[in-house]
Amino acid sequence: MAELVHKHMTGSLSGPDSIELNQILTDPAKRKLFEELTDWHQTRAQVKIMSEGKTRVSWRQIEAAYPFHNKWYGLKKYLAAAAVILPVAGVVAWYFYAKPAQEVIPTVAPGPAQTQFASYHAKSQKAVWKRAAGLAVFLDELKNGVIGYADGEPVIKNDSELVYPAARRSNTLLTDTLQTLRGGYYRLQLPDGSKVVLNSASTVLFASTSGSSERRVSVIGEAYFEVVKDRTRPFYVRVPGLEIEVTGTKFNIEAYEEDNIIRTSLVEGHVKLKVGKQVTYLKAGEQAVFTASKQLEVKTDATLVKDAIGWKDGSFVFKDNTLKEIINELCRWYNLEVQYKGEIPENTYYGIFSRSSTIESILDYLQKQTGIGFLVDGKRIIIQP
Template identity: 35%
Template sequence: MNAFKPQKELQKIIQRYVSGTATADEIIFVEKYYQYLDKNADILDQLDAEEIAKMATDNFSAINAKINVDQKRKTIRLYQYGAAAAILLIVFGLTFAFFHQTRPLLKPEFVTQKSLDVLPGKDKAVLTLADGSKVVLDEHTAANISEKDGLKISKTKEGQLVYAVLNQSNLKSGSTIAYNTIQTPKGGQYQVILPDGTKVWLNAASSLRYPEVFSGNERSVELMGEAYFEVAKNKAQPFHVKSHQQDVEVLGTHFNINSYLDNNTIKTTLLEGRVRISNGQSVKILKPGEQAIAEVSGNGVRLATDVDTDDETAWKNGLFQFNNADLKSILKQLERWYDVQIDYRSIPNKKYNGMVPRKAKLSEVLKMLEKTGNIRFEIGQGKKLTVLPEK
């Protein structure tokens, strides 16, 4: 089957639409595209993968050619009004058109549910302060968490934990460094703004340990799991991220680190700037668009130069995005985000390309996977997800 040529362009448009950064042209395009797919849903259900790809490609080109936006026209920006359900419908309509397997599309079976559906994760975490006290971070947490010794810790409505130095002279000094730890559970994510202004997005089932105030000749944090960093520049105080046996040194840059132990590798993907990766066995200098892959066992670091950075950071933008991804790796992401139990002993060897919003219910994501191949899932009691045998 020929590749769906506009796929990458569609993915980028959807990413911008979901994140609220789409242009007026792109907003109109998405709405027109969905209207077309919605009107032709019955036809699409009867077509095979090649026919769907051709229809989607032809329609993409036709709609794109017709768009002539009057900048004074008032466009309904669904995402500004919090219409999450409408956004999901649009994104799913688009996704259906180009979400396909690398093997032929077969007649799908739908998800079998024995219990209630599983809702997606949300902004939640637990903050452990230097004195050992714990603060649950969710929509009910008070805005002001702590304010003492010249340092203020607060929580925003947008799901951010913010450290702010109010008075440099009042900060505690001495050899003892006070550390905080923020930990997200399965089904949780959170953003932290550190005292130096560095922004960190923490994915599900991850933790970040860091000092309340950076002092000395370097800034150092410890990561388990996955996080995206936008490091504040400070040449006099390099920033270090330690994860397992790996150390990432930066001056000011944007990068993603995936260090889940069950992946057996630590992937560091650079989007902007320059970083130095070392794990005791070897050292690599990354340029934007490159990825360092280190074995958890510590056996060296290899470099990948043909990396799609959008795939690696899609989670931060509210998306699951797959580029020839195997089913097992996809299910691991679903396991962390939906906090489900998965039996990996009978996972078929299938690979997928496509995109699904992380705001979707689990059944909606599974239906997408089912529509792209001869595979079925079952959600059972205790949030157990089973891959059923192929017929």
């Protein structure tokens, strides 16, 4: 298990490794241990040792810190039997279980999280670039290189990334738009050097030049930000009903209209959230949840934050998500519509699997774990409890 934990944290899990790990995680005790081990603040020393090839030594150190090690021998025997009798499906990383809708999320001390900007290559370059003058183009139809100009300097397309030039500060700002379509994924470098990763079916509006006193963008959908520090010019992100103010930080904002919820997950630094007259401050390892009922809740859980940015590294990571939220995300990525036949339970679920998996393999696992029927009919998912 030590090697599997190490591979998970370094993003090097193979398909067979993922299947083996997820079989282990069907045991709630082992899942709890896994979540504790994958908290970077607690295990960075062990990971360093493992990266030097001392896996057995590091596992003994981990065993000494947690109460589950006496069951490891029995677990190995269980896995050997499971490898023979359990089918191996096409989902690269998956485990799934239902929980009561009101279950309390455990609280752990916040700590630094590992991130790597845009380490996941897009499934598709499906994105539309719209200039302030009104011209709109599909970026996947353009070759790499100079595709336009901002403030007289070239704007460059590099595969699934759009790079704006460092621009002089100006009080006259023109707003450009980058929009990903369903099944799309794109990266953006703003004129101030800040970086944005857009998830599928998302939009970011931004100034093509750099403001003299502040920096502002608006987001619909989901985006991950790495904001360049500049205390003289705060950076504002606006989503419907919420404004985020930062000077330099890394965070994820999820604000899809159909989900009726806004999640702000802070990886590094500090941010200030404004909801009307209400002001809330977040620090690294915290997630703010703003619901349709205008309630704002702050959760202190570093694993929640790590899970929230799993999408940009090529994974679906669901934690305490309803089935409708899960289906909405799958539909956005696989460009599908959904039809519900009957009432869907409000249970929440926990699951991890690869975004390169087929939709059929994911729905097959969902059906086995939830008991709900799923059918793909052309470009539509039909769900019947």
